[in-house]
Amino acid sequence: MTDPTTTTSTTTAASSGATLEQLEERVTARRGGPEYGHDALITCDRLVRIFSADGVEVQALQGLDLLVRGGELMALVGASGSGKSTLMNILAGLDVPTAGAASVAGFDLLSMGAKERLSYRRDVVGFVWQQTARNLLPYLTAAQNVALPLQLRGRDGPREMRGRAAKTARVELLLGLMGVAECRDRRPHQMSGGQQQRVAIAVALANEPSVLLADEPTGELDSHTAEQIFAAFRRANEELGTTVVIVTHDQTVASEVRRTVAIRDGRTSTEILRRTEVDSATGQESLVAREYAMLDRAGRLQLPAEYTEALGMRDRVMLELERDHIGVWPDDT
Ligand SMILES: Nc1ncnc2c1ncn2[C@@H]1O[C@H](COP(=O)(O)OP(=O)(O)OP(=O)(O)O)[C@@H](O)[C@H]1O
Numbered sequence: 001m002t003d004p005t006t007t008t009s010t011t012t013a014a015s016s017g018a019t020l021e022q023l024e025e026r027v028t029a030r031r032g033g034p035e036y037g038h039d040a041l042i043t044c045d046r047l048v049r050i051f052s053a054d055g056v057e058v059q060a061l062q063g064l065d066l067l068v069r070g071g072e073l074m075a076l077v078g079a080s081g082s083g084k085s086t087l088m089n090i091l092a093g094l095d096v097p098t099a100g101a102a103s104v105a106g107f108d109l110l111s112m113g114a115k116e117r118l119s120y121r122r123d124v125v126g127f128v129w130q131q132t133a134r135n136l137l138p139y140l141t142a143a144q145n146v147a148l149p150l151q152l153r154g155r156d157g158p159r160e161m162r163g164r165a166a167k168t169a170r171v172e173l174l175l176g177l178m179g180v181a182e183c184r185d186r187r188p189h190q191m192s193g194g195q196q197q198r199v200a201i202a203v204a205l206a207n208e209p210s211v212l213l214a215d216e217p218t219g220e221l222d223s224h225t226a227e228q229i230f231a232a233f234r235r236a237n238e239e240l241g242t243t244v245v246i247v248t249h250d251q252t253v254a255s256e257v258r259r260t261v262a263i264r265d266g267r268t269s270t271e272i273l274r275r276t277e278v279d280s281a282t283g284q285e286s287l288v289a290r291e292y293a294m295l296d297r298a299g300r301l302q303l304p305a306e307y308t309e310a311l312g313m314r315d316r317v318m319l320e321l322e323r324d325h326i327g328v329w330p331d332d333t
Contacts, residue, residue, distance in 0.1 A: 047100035062266035078263035126204030130216035135200030194225035
């Protein structure tokens with residue numbers, strides 16, 4: 001490895017030595033490449049959301065990039081105020097970003113009109129909120145709550161779902177899948193918090209959404225009940241193929257998914273991927289987790305605070321391009 005202290009210019013290391021023709025070729029090749037997020041179900045591209053309250057601006061999202069592929073079950077984590085709920089409200093179609101781009105299942109979340117937004121919220125995304133009371137209508141039974149979205153879709157829905165028998169069958173199927181079939185004729189106040197949340201997931205799944213969004217769905221529940229709720233999300237993901245995004249503070253939930261994305265100061269900062277590895281000698285399976293930092297489209301990287309603080313890195317760092325990695329050193333001038 002070269003001694004970083006002798007390096008005078010590092011930012012041009014990647015391009016130094018390239019001829020003008022080679023640089024032009026690289027730019028042309030990049031232009032012809034696939035669009036960002038072309039194969040993703042959810043694409044957030046440099047998403048910005050600024051709130052103004054009493055003349056004060058709050059930048060809740062500061063250029064957030066996120067791609068979620070169809071069929072994923074993933075968790076979003078982050079400190080209070082990092083922008084998780086703001087992102088969920090945008091993905092749910094309840095709020096509109098200030099700038100950037102966001103699309104879900106081909107719907108452009110910035111440009112869609114009122115009518116399109118309504119059908120997006122009714123048919124493309126389902127959501128489950130933390131407050132159990134917010135998810136269900138108190139004067140309807142569990143079965144009636146699940147049937148409501150099907151009735152609201154009415155004539156716009158698929159032909160095979162228009163008859164009363166088909167609707168009843170779907171309600172039964174979803175309540176069964178969520179393990180709350182016995183609650184079908186009960187109103188919310190006659191159910192436990194956990195049962196209410198599982199009925200809420202059934203409601204959210206009624207119109208076969210592409211994406212199920214949940215904002216702290218286990219926040220009001222004890223850990224055993226939280227596990228049951230998480231198992232219900234997993235069943236929705238595995239048996240119905242629904243893409244699931246869960247915002248959670250719950251470490252158990254976050255560690256049970258294959259992908260956990262952390263948000264910091266309105267941007268995605270790190271990501272943990274978990275995969276099953278089989279020991280070639282013993283044949284034993286184990287779950288291996290690996291943490292990654294996010295590199296945004298402009299090449300910006302957020303270094304973990306504990307790393308930069310440990311080495312006293314501030315304002316400026318030195319970079320060195322090596323054959324298979326980039327070195328980062330504290331500025332010693
Ligand atoms: N409607 C609003 N008006 C003004 N500021 C807002 C509004 N909604 C959110 N904010 C601010 O935006 C930032 C991000 O808030 P957000 O609710 O998205 O964070 P969060 O990560 O979900 O936090 P928590 O985990 O506490 O729910 C915070 O500083 C918050 O005060």
